[in-house]
Amino acid sequence: MEQPPPDxxxxxxxxxxxxxPTVAEIVTGYLDRAGYVVDRAGDGxxxxxxxxxxxxxxxxxxxxxxxxxxxxxxxxxxxxxxVPVIMLTARGxxxxxxxxxxxxxxxxVTKPFSPRELVLRVESVLRRSRPAPAASALLRAAGxxxxxAARRATKHGGELSxxxxxxxxxxxxxxxxxxxxxxxxxxxEVWGWDFGDLSTVTxxxxxxxxxxxxxxxxxxxxxxxxxxxxxxxxxxxxx
Amino acid sequence: MEQPPPDxxxxxxxxxxxxxPTVAEIVTGYLDRAGYVVDRAGDGxxxxxxxxxxxxxxxxxxxxxxxxxxxxxxxxxxxxxxVPVIMLTARGxxxxxxxxxxxxxxxxVTKPFSPRELVLRVESVLRRSRPAPAASALLRAAGxxxxxAARRATKHGGELSxxxxxxxxxxxxxxxxxxxxxxxxxxxEVWGWDFGDLSTVTxxxxxxxxxxxxxxxxxxxxxxxxxxxxxxxxxxxxx
DNA sequence: CGGCTCCTTACGAAACACGGACGTCGGCGA
DNA sequence: TCGCCGACGTCCGTGTTTCGTAAGGAGCCG
Numbered sequence: 001m002e003q004p005p006p007d008x009x010x011x012x013x014x015x016x017x018x019x020x021p022t023v024a025e026i027v028t029g030y031l032d033r034a035g036y037v038v039d040r041a042g043d044g045x046x047x048x049x050x051x052x053x054x055x056x057x058x059x060x061x062x063x064x065x066x067x068x069x070x071x072x073x074x075x076x077x078x079x080x081x082x083v084p085v086i087m088l089t090a091r092g093x094x095x096x097x098x099x100x101x102x103x104x105x106x107x108x109v110t111k112p113f114s115p116r117e118l119v120l121r122v123e124s125v126l127r128r129s130r131p132a133p134a135a136s137a138l139l140r141a142a143g144x145x146x147x148x149a150a151r152r153a154t155k156h157g158g159e160l161s162x163x164x165x166x167x168x169x170x171x172x173x174x175x176x177x178x179x180x181x182x183x184x185x186x187x188x189e190v191w192g193w194d195f196g197d198l199s200t201v202t203x204x205x206x207x208x209x210x211x212x213x214x215x216x217x218x219x220x221x222x223x224x225x226x227x228x229x230x231x232x233x234x235x236x237x238x239x
Numbered sequence: 240m241e242q243p244p245p246d247x248x249x250x251x252x253x254x255x256x257x258x259x260p261t262v263a264e265i266v267t268g269y270l271d272r273a274g275y276v277v278d279r280a281g282d283g284x285x286x287x288x289x290x291x292x293x294x295x296x297x298x299x300x301x302x303x304x305x306x307x308x309x310x311x312x313x314x315x316x317x318x319x320x321x322v323p324v325i326m327l328t329a330r331g332x333x334x335x336x337x338x339x340x341x342x343x344x345x346x347x348v349t350k351p352f353s354p355r356e357l358v359l360r361v362e363s364v365l366r367r368s369r370p371a372p373a374a375s376a377l378l379r380a381a382g383x384x385x386x387x388a389a390r391r392a393t394k395h396g397g398e399l400s401x402x403x404x405x406x407x408x409x410x411x412x413x414x415x416x417x418x419x420x421x422x423x424x425x426x427x428e429v430w431g432w433d434f435g436d437l438s439t440v441t442x443x444x445x446x447x448x449x450x451x452x453x454x455x456x457x458x459x460x461x462x463x464x465x466x467x468x469x470x471x472x473x474x475x476x477x478x
Numbered sequence: 479c480g481g482c483t484c485c486t487t488a489c490g491a492a493a494c495a496c497g498g499a500c501g502t503c504g505g506c507g508a
Numbered sequence: 509t510c511g512c513c514g515a516c517g518t519c520c521g522t523g524t525t526t527c528g529t530a531a532g533g534a535g536c537c538g
Contacts, residue, residue: 203485441496
């Protein structure tokens with residue numbers, strides 16, 4: 001039958017604000033078919049009331065509204081919470097775009113627009129406005145969090161300032177916990193060298209311990225394996 | 240990098256779907272003279288096959304087709320990708336217009352129509368659908384707003400005057416916040432070069448900081464990741 | 479206790495980022 | 509046409525950060 005993109009709306013709430021019933025009707029129809037839950041408002045005060053009541057995930061807002069200006073509506077909505085807004089502006093009205101930009105619209109569509117384009121924009125803005133969770137590439141263990149992409153590490157939520165080598169070393173340990181590594185292996189894996197003074201590894205392990213361990217004098221996370229090397233042991237870190 | 244000349248047809252591919260050879264012939268002729276590369280199909284299945292094979296930039300679709308309905312054709316085409324569609328409908332058949340728009344047509348032309356009008360519609364729809372995939376929406380973070388389409392940026396509502404490189408750099412950062420990028424990556428992503436003096440990146444980051452940071456001497460938004468590169472960090476911009 | 483291993487500290491060298499300045503190129507107005 | 513100006517890429521001097529190594533002391537094991 002009629003099959004909108006399966007991943008599309010997924011029930012996100014959209015508030016359409018336009019005083020022209022025809023436009024509102026068509027836009028609403030499109031968004032509805034795309035899988036969104038659509039609410040409608042015909043003027044500014046109505047829009048604010050519905051926004052407050054329904055907490056939409058996104059607002060499609062006509063710039064030209066009777067009574068209260070679209071910009072004002074946008075501003076007030078933003079005052080209540082960070083809801084994404086797509087502005088509908090007259091074609092080529094450069095000033096309006098800039099105003100929308102400054103007031104806090106997340107996108108604008110110039111009239112006349114194709115409803116399809118509007119749906120694409122809605123999807124795009126929604127997709128962009130919720131990248132909050134994600135972070136699957138995060139390495140977590142023992143109160144530590146390491147984000148290789150951002151090259152950032154935290155300990156109990158507090159930012160750790162690690163040097164490049166320290167970061168690489170910690171990241172390697174957290175990717176391979178519980179196993180003992182000889183200094184030579186660490187030198188190969190972290191430094192990328194096949195030879196070199198192994199005390200280099202020792203020193204860096206010590207520096208890393210100083211920043212990561214609760215009590216660097218009695219290391220728990222990075223344990224010394226006598227005669228072998230080191231082992232990252234997150235089990236004893238929680239404390 | 241820049242768009243091709245706004246010259247009319249400029250080789251865009253258009254698929255004309257009509258079972259009436261006379262209509263198809265005239266339309267094809269006009270579009271051909273307007274500079275488009277035109278393909279023709281006489282029925283639904285033929286249209287779908289050619290659309291799949293030739294990937295047209297736009298489809299002119301007769302609503303009334305033998306065998307498969309034009310609406311159905313439109314739906315199926317949409318299932319394969321976001322191709323713009325102009326519907327040909329009988330005059331005054333209001334229901335058809337609505338149906339066409341709901342199914343995803345970007346415009347419609349009522350029969351009888353002048354071929355010249357159709358060409359104008361084609362141009363219009365192509366012009367409208369072009370920025371949709373290419374240009375992206377507004378980027379905002381940390382009191383900054385960047386409009387890639389208008390090539391404008393503001394900071395706390397105030398206009399920023401950025402050079403081309405500065406703008407591209409900032410836009411890239413705002414599209415990819417929180418991740419650390421090596422100078423090589425920035426050079427590749429922003430400059431589009433795979434070589435070149437990396438200090439160029441350093442210098443432009445400094446210039447951008449001078450315009451974007453509250454205290455350029457102690458950057459918060461664009462942070463230096465020592466030994467690696469830079470990271471755009473909107474989290475610290477608001478406070 | 480002896481030998482080996484690991485820890486700790488210190489230091490010089492190298493790598494790195496930064497700011498300032500310069501030369502070139504192209505656009506624009508006089 | 510000439511001259512000015514902005515954008516851009518490059519280069520250099522400087523201050524800072526990081527790194528690798530050396531050396532002495534402490535710890536572990538038999």
